[in-house]
Amino acid sequence: MQAKFNTFHTIMGKKGYGKSSLCDILLILNNRPALILDTTNGFPPLGKNRLFFDDMEELNLYLQLHYKEFISKKQQLILQTRDPEQFEELCITAYKCSKISLFIDEVDFYCGASLSKKSAFYDIIHTGRHQEIDLYTASRRPANISRDLTSQTDIFYLTMTTENRDFDYIKQAFGEDVSDKIKTIKPFHFLVIDKTKTNADGSNPINLLITKKEQLESIYRLNLKKESKND
Incomplete structure (x- = not known):
């Protein structure tokens, strides 16, 4: 059996229940350079290693000139667009990289239940482990x-x-137990189901995660302190 060298995280839920906050927390805690597709302009500025781009031409040019800096400083390059073609271009660029994280906000906006085998996103899902891409x-x-x-x-x-x-x-x-809990779950509460682990009865562990604005602000402050120490 071939070992897997990447991890896929999938966040699901309606608007207003904290998906963007959770995604930002995971992004801040992420310990790899990252490419991010920000569909709703939901990612705020975060120090000098979080950079924003309006199109893939601009982002690719930056990578051509500063790839070593992107990797060594674990930069977060955020593409702000709703263009499906640029989503595909971002996936192509991500696949050319190695040991990075790829964040896709509102992924159902770009691809539905049926995914073309010719798409770069399909390649990332099925062979991204070879590039060690976390998704x-x-x-x-x-x-x-x-x-x-x-x-x-x-x-x-x-x-x-x-x-x-x-x-x-x-x-x-x-x-059914998970389905019932989802019907009454509170905002900024998430059921976390870890498919990489197994309980004694063969089921996967299910934990409750609560994200709060104060938690996010605390992580922001820690990040800024970390950057100032590195200067």
Whole structure:
């Protein structure tokens, strides 16, 4: 059996329940250089190693000139767009890199349940382990995202959903107990299902994660202190 050298994280839930905050926390705690597709302009500035770009031409030019700096300083390069073609270009660029993280906000906006085998995103899902690419995605509709993605996901983060199709998917994928809990879960609360671990009964561990604004602000402050020490 071939060892896996990357981890996939999938965040699911409706708007207003903390997906963006959780994604930002995971991004800040991420210990690798990162490429980020920010669909909703939800990522705020964070020190000098978080850089923003309007298009892939500008981002690729930066990487051509500063790739060593991107890797050594573990920079976060954020592409702010809703253009599906630029999503594909970002995936192509990510695949050319090694030992990085790729964050895709609102992934269901760019690809549905059916994913073309010719797409660069398909390559990342199925062969990204060769490049050791960690993948983080967030979406509002669990039923709408690719089964290619969910089948390869290692860690799921589930919060409130209200659509019957989404409940049906969650019930089928994780069981009725998880589906029932999702119906009453509070904002900024997530059920974390770790597929990389197994309980004695063969089930996967399920934990409750609570994200708070104060937690995010604390992480921001730690990051700024860390940058100032490195100067």
